[in-house]
Amino acid sequence: PEIDSPIGIYVDGVYLGRAVGAQFDLADLQRIEVLRGPQGTLFGRNAEAGAINFVTQGPSGVLDAHLESTFGDYGLKRVKATLDMPEFDGLSARLTVLHSERDGYVKNTTPGITLVVPAPFGPQTSTPTLGDDDTTAILFAVRYTNDALTVDYKFDFTDEITEAMPSQILGFDNTANGNFGVSIFAIQPSLGGTGTFGTSYRTAFPSLTSNDEFVVMGHALTVQYDLSDNLSIKSITAYRRDDEKGGFNFNENNLLQAPPFLGGTPGELMCLICSMPKRPQHQTSEELQLIGHDDKFDWIAGFFYYDEVGFQDNTTFTLREFTPIGPNTYTTGPLTAADYVNGSLDLAKNQSTAGYVHATVHVTDQLDISGGVRYSTDDRYAAYWIGPYATTGLQTSLSRDFSHTDWEATVTYKVMPDVNLYARIATGYVSGGVFHLVPYDPTTNTTYETGIKSDWLDHRDRLNIAIFEQDQTNIQVTSFSPGEGTFLSNGGNAHTYGVEVETSIEPITGLTLNGTLGYDHYPALLATSTTVTAPAVNASLGAEYVTPKFGYDMYGLFRIDAVYNSQYTYEEPPPLVNPALLAAAAIPEQWVVDARLSLVNIPIGVATGNISFWVKNLLDLHNLQYVSNFGLYVPGTFM
Numbered sequence: 001p002e003i004d005s006p007i008g009i010y011v012d013g014v015y016l017g018r019a020v021g022a023q024f025d026l027a028d029l030q031r032i033e034v035l036r037g038p039q040g041t042l043f044g045r046n047a048e049a050g051a052i053n054f055v056t057q058g059p060s061g062v063l064d065a066h067l068e069s070t071f072g073d074y075g076l077k078r079v080k081a082t083l084d085m086p087e088f089d090g091l092s093a094r095l096t097v098l099h100s101e102r103d104g105y106v107k108n109t110t111p112g113i114t115l116v117v118p119a120p121f122g123p124q125t126s127t128p129t130l131g132d133d134d135t136t137a138i139l140f141a142v143r144y145t146n147d148a149l150t151v152d153y154k155f156d157f158t159d160e161i162t163e164a165m166p167s168q169i170l171g172f173d174n175t176a177n178g179n180f181g182v183s184i185f186a187i188q189p190s191l192g193g194t195g196t197f198g199t200s201y202r203t204a205f206p207s208l209t210s211n212d213e214f215v216v217m218g219h220a221l222t223v224q225y226d227l228s229d230n231l232s233i234k235s236i237t238a239y240r241r242d243d244e245k246g247g248f249n250f251n252e253n254n255l256l257q258a259p260p261f262l263g264g265t266p267g268e269l270m271c272l273i274c275s276m277p278k279r280p281q282h283q284t285s286e287e288l289q290l291i292g293h294d295d296k297f298d299w300i301a302g303f304f305y306y307d308e309v310g311f312q313d314n315t316t317f318t319l320r321e322f323t324p325i326g327p328n329t330y331t332t333g334p335l336t337a338a339d340y341v342n343g344s345l346d347l348a349k350n351q352s353t354a355g356y357v358h359a360t361v362h363v364t365d366q367l368d369i370s371g372g373v374r375y376s377t378d379d380r381y382a383a384y385w386i387g388p389y390a391t392t393g394l395q396t397s398l399s400r401d402f403s404h405t406d407w408e409a410t411v412t413y414k415v416m417p418d419v420n421l422y423a424r425i426a427t428g429y430v431s432g433g434v435f436h437l438v439p440y441d442p443t444t445n446t447t448y449e450t451g452i453k454s455d456w457l458d459h460r461d462r463l464n465i466a467i468f469e470q471d472q473t474n475i476q477v478t479s480f481s482p483g484e485g486t487f488l489s490n491g492g493n494a495h496t497y498g499v500e501v502e503t504s505i506e507p508i509t510g511l512t513l514n515g516t517l518g519y520d521h522y523p524a525l526l527a528t529s530t531t532v533t534a535p536a537v538n539a540s541l542g543a544e545y546v547t548p549k550f551g552y553d554m555y556g557l558f559r560i561d562a563v564y565n566s567q568y569t570y571e572e573p574p575p576l577v578n579p580a581l582l583a584a585a586a587i588p589e590q591w592v593v594d595a596r597l598s599l600v601n602i603p604i605g606v607a608t609g610n611i612s613f614w615v616k617n618l619l620d621l622h623n624l625q626y627v628s629n630f631g632l633y634v635p636g637t638f639m
Contacts (some may be wrong), residue, residue, distance in 0.1 A: 001015075002380075003478070004048075007050050007052060008043055011053075017306070017350070026158065028141075033051070045354065047212075056141070056154060064083075067080070095141075101132075105131050105166075106166040110207065116325065116329065118335050121315065126207060126208050135161075138158075150222075152221070153220070153221050160213070160216075163211060168637075171633075175631070185256075194253055208515060208555065209253070210245045217242075223235045235286070236286070246314075251274065270320060271319075271344065272318070273630050275342075278311075279311065283309075285304070299587050306350075306351065310350075312347075320332065328376065351379045354377070356375070369410070372407065376429070380399065402580060421451075422451060429444045435488050436487060441474045461505045464501070496520065497521050500519075501516065515542065520535075520538075544558070552601065554602060567588055586624070592617060597612065599611050
């Protein structure tokens with residue numbers, strides 16, 4: 001709760017303060033709005049790099065029912081049911097319930113091992129597969145309307161039992177910590193343990209990993225009242241909470257026996273670095289907007305308030321032995337302060353307010369000038385304990401206050417009815433704060449963008465081009481090292497630039513081809529690193545064909561999509577110094593292909609249905625996807 005994301009995540013216009021709060025499967029999603037670059041005014045809360053707004057379905061006011069079932073490999077089962085009620089005296093409602101479950105794609109060769117951990121965590125049992133998921137989600141929406149008033153209430157709930165992407169050890173860095181990790185792995189065969197590592201994808205390995213559970217829920221009340229034909233007032237009031245009950249996160253995924261030189265006795269298991277977090281959080285927000293428009297002038301003025309309380313109990317075992325107490329059952333023993341050296345036990349309280357105004361002037365039929373300004377304040381408080389929670393007193397606390405003004409200006413010129421040229425300058429900022437008693441400064445961003453948005457050939461062809469350049473200051477980088485745990489590094493300033501092209505064309509009736517191409521120049525993540533963490537070139541190709549209708553208005557649909565990235569090194573700091581391991585940590589150049597075949601509008605009595613066959617990762621790639629550096633070892637995950 002001490003660090004904010006540079007990308008603002010919203011659900012129906014409600015800001016989500018924590019990344020875990022976005023760990024949901026919205027049961028009834030209508031669309032996703034992606035806003036690139038700093039959002040200086042609207043969606044401006046911590047939107048230094050952009051914003052994503054998930055918009056859920058509201059009631060239609062017409063009686064309707066939908067049932068959707070999906071079955072696939074890895075035991076995939078997904079059922080979604082929706083009931084839309086007819087409007088009565090201005091009131092309508094919609095309910096959607098979803099359940100989805102899937103086995104993991106990596107087999108655990110040591111399932112059913114129980115690790116007894118003291119409260120508040122409790123016993124943890126290793127799962128049969130790694131990467132499985134079991135999710136139940138609900139969305140309930142109610143709408144009331146009359147001539148001038150619209151009231152929308154939405155409640156969403158997600159309960160997800162899952163695991164992180166399964167990881168395996170790629171190797172060890174050429175450091176004192178890395179060499180120590182090598183010594184522990186080298187002795188495992190003589191102790192009866194496993195010490196497997198390497199950069200090849202594996203489909204099975206031993207693990208003590210147990211399930212995580214994420215419970216996310218939210219209430220949102222949106223009220224809009226039209227004061228006149230040209231003036232409205234709007235309120236978005238929300239309360240959200242999430243509870244992360246982290247399982248035993250066993251990144252090394254080997255059955256390690258405790259060696260004698262660490263005081264281990266025969267039969268004791270151990271982990272090099274493993275963690276188990278509990279992170280509850282709740283937030284309240286209010287946004288009040290005054291919206292006006294006429295033939296020559298559109299504007300919005302708003303006030304935003306946000307209040308958040310988050311707690312974290314993150315036990316991190318380092319070189320910890322687990323004593324056997326029964327068949328396939330081990331205990332960690334009592335939690336001690338040493339279990340929090342690389343972890344954390346902390347409370348964060350964050351409060352933010354902002355005022356903003358944004359306007360568009362229609363200078364002529366061809367020329368629009370838009371601009372806005374947002375003034376934000378952030379009050380950050382963090383308190384830390386020496387763990388564990390049940391036995392400690394307050395260690396210390398620290399507060400910091402920030403304020404910042406962001407602005408945005410855009411000029412749009414309509415060259416032709418469907419061809420627009422534009423130029424934009426925008427600023428954004430992510431609040432500073434306190435992380436593990438270390439204060440850090442805000443990150444700021446100024447972005448310059450120009451381009452064209454155009455439709456051609458009677459809207460059968462679309463071409464959009466954007467050229468951008470941005471300057472960032474005080475980039476905060478998260479790192480980990482044994483003995484210090486997770487810490488922030490100031491990556492300094494960065495200058496990036498790039499170009500993006502998006503096109504689609506309908507060469508014949510029913511066939512649509514689309515593609516994107518992007519080039520981004522990223523600097524190295526840290527001054528001490530020579531690698532970057534994103535591909536320089538990304539692209540996508542897609543094709544969709546809709547057949548002419550045949551009997552009972554049925555039709556077929558086929559779609560194929562391919563996503564490309566150039567080779568890059570996804571290196572999480574601290575930078576690797578082992579040149580062979582650094583080369584192996586490269587995410588390769590690749591095309592990832594998905595496809596879907598559907599038959600639509602199948603008559604089923606008084607109802608209609610659709611049937612689809614789909615495949616993800618059609619080429620069955622298992623390339624490296626993510627790399628970390630834990631000091632004692634370097635784990636990675638594969639697709």
